[in-house]
Amino acid sequence: MKHLPLFFDLAGRLVVVVGEGTKAEGRAALARSAGAAVAQLAPSQMTIEDFRGAAAAFIATDDVEGDSRVQALAKAAGVPVNVADRPALCDFILPAIVDRDDVVVAISTGGASPTLATILRARIEAALPQQFGALAKLAAAFRSQVNTLIADPARRRTFFRRLIEGPAGRLALAGDQAGARRAVLTELDSARNGQTPQGIAHIVGAGPGDPDLLTLRAAQLLQEADAILHDDLVPPEVLARARRDAEFVSVGKRKGRPSWAQADIDAELVRRVRAGQTVVRLKAGDPFVFGRGGEEIDALQAAGLAYTVVPGITAALGCAASAGIPLTHRRIASAVTFVSGHSAQGNRRPDWASLATKGHTLAIYMGASEAASVRDLLLDAGTDPTTPVAIVENGSRPEERVSSGRLSDLARLAALHSQRSDAGPSLIIVGDVAAYAARKPEPNFEFAQVS
Numbered sequence: 001m002k003h004l005p006l007f008f009d010l011a012g013r014l015v016v017v018v019g020e021g022t023k024a025e026g027r028a029a030l031a032r033s034a035g036a037a038v039a040q041l042a043p044s045q046m047t048i049e050d051f052r053g054a055a056a057a058f059i060a061t062d063d064v065e066g067d068s069r070v071q072a073l074a075k076a077a078g079v080p081v082n083v084a085d086r087p088a089l090c091d092f093i094l095p096a097i098v099d100r101d102d103v104v105v106a107i108s109t110g111g112a113s114p115t116l117a118t119i120l121r122a123r124i125e126a127a128l129p130q131q132f133g134a135l136a137k138l139a140a141a142f143r144s145q146v147n148t149l150i151a152d153p154a155r156r157r158t159f160f161r162r163l164i165e166g167p168a169g170r171l172a173l174a175g176d177q178a179g180a181r182r183a184v185l186t187e188l189d190s191a192r193n194g195q196t197p198q199g200i201a202h203i204v205g206a207g208p209g210d211p212d213l214l215t216l217r218a219a220q221l222l223q224e225a226d227a228i229l230h231d232d233l234v235p236p237e238v239l240a241r242a243r244r245d246a247e248f249v250s251v252g253k254r255k256g257r258p259s260w261a262q263a264d265i266d267a268e269l270v271r272r273v274r275a276g277q278t279v280v281r282l283k284a285g286d287p288f289v290f291g292r293g294g295e296e297i298d299a300l301q302a303a304g305l306a307y308t309v310v311p312g313i314t315a316a317l318g319c320a321a322s323a324g325i326p327l328t329h330r331r332i333a334s335a336v337t338f339v340s341g342h343s344a345q346g347n348r349r350p351d352w353a354s355l356a357t358k359g360h361t362l363a364i365y366m367g368a369s370e371a372a373s374v375r376d377l378l379l380d381a382g383t384d385p386t387t388p389v390a391i392v393e394n395g396s397r398p399e400e401r402v403s404s405g406r407l408s409d410l411a412r413l414a415a416l417h418s419q420r421s422d423a424g425p426s427l428i429i430v431g432d433v434a435a436y437a438a439r440k441p442e443p444n445f446e447f448a449q450v451s
Contacts, residue, residue: 002110003093011035014053016079018043018070019060023084027058033099043070051077056092060084087111096121101133102140126216134172134180135164142184149192159191165224166278167200167306173217174308183306199226199277201269201300203293205286205312206230208319210396211237217310222246225280227272229265233284233425235397242280262292266299273305284425286314290340290365314338316363319395319427323402325436332432333361341367341374341428349377356381361431368393368426371414375407378430383407387430390437393417394424404437 015036017028028038041050043061050073051057057074059081061067071089074081083089095106096117105124107117139160146163150156163169168183183200190197202221207213214222222228222242230239232252239248251268253259260268265281272279287293287309300307316338320327327336337355341364355362356378367374368391379385385408393401403413407430417426429437 003108005106010055012037013055014039016051016054016057018046023060027060046070046073048073048077051079054079057081098124098128100128102136103133129173131173131175135169138168138172138180139163145188149188170200170308171306196276198305199273199279200306201273201279201281202308202310203281203287203296204310206234206238206282206284207313208285208315208396209235209394211241213313213318213396215310221280224278226277228280228282230282231284234282262295266296269296270299270303270305286312289314289338315365315395315427319392320429322396322400323390323392323437325390325429326433327361329433333359336361336363339364341365341370352377353381356383361433364428367428368414368418372411375410378407388432388434390429390434391417391426393426395427402437404434
């Protein structure tokens, strides 16, 4: 180890920064972020007295002679010094820093490769949630109570590990500090009474199917879950990102197939969380866009259980992007509406007349089997029969299939998708922007464009 990593408390202490420009300003800002009293001075008339009592000095004059002269003054005053880009003149070096409030990670290569340190910092930045410092604050707030209640060091370590990795920690990372404190108090009561602590449910969006489109938080939670209750539409490639020893339970609901009732899914979530498990309820797309996530939250709230919600890239966004279709376009469409194709039948129909307007894009979920009804409703509402439409099946996945044509031909286009035995989930896009689907080069294009 070339340099010993140390963390100094600079709160209220003098730090001298000599120089102007980006390097000097950056060092001054860094010292201020640690609470230091910064004196930023020009090098021309510096004396040894300017360094008296300073905790550290940063020099960045961009001049070899100026750097050397000022460094000698700081050394004579007994102040440790860092000189920008001149390691031979430095008493200490600046690491690459990942700052998460009370949690700070410093990375150094001993000056061998600042680029390598920058790359490592980027990887750690991606791995540590922005709210990670809240975990340190939460642990500090309850340290005294935990130390008093749990005398055995091993049990105490186990408690703090659960505090950080369990429901309380996840609520803190989600920004729910009040909920995190309640969760810790509940666990303290459980520890006092010798009870099994409750778990937590995470309602997580899996995105449109491409595992690389998972959010960072979704990927982290899949690695932490004891059990994953997943939709049938979540592909194996996404499930493969989960912890290997997690329990996988398919609770999907597919038309025409035996499936779980929503009430049974709600009850299973509640049962597992009460048993102390960390449960991920993994939904295709986004939990709050035709995902019935709101109903599951109602059940968890009624049971007084902890939960978080992690949004996902909903199918309309993922499919449109993959097919090259802008849902809005400054010259073509200024509004977009998400509609369930199942609403084409039954009593809860949207106002199709208000949707059938020029410059309005419709993204219709679960609509392939109801394509004829959707077509008729839009035509009856006054939509031009030549309006472009596109159907995106298995959007964002390697087996994606796209067909495009006109609204009058929507039912026939949909049949090309829905009548196949291996058909995947499809999204219908209606509006002038749908014409963009025909412009994207598609080497595996399977369906002829309807002219």
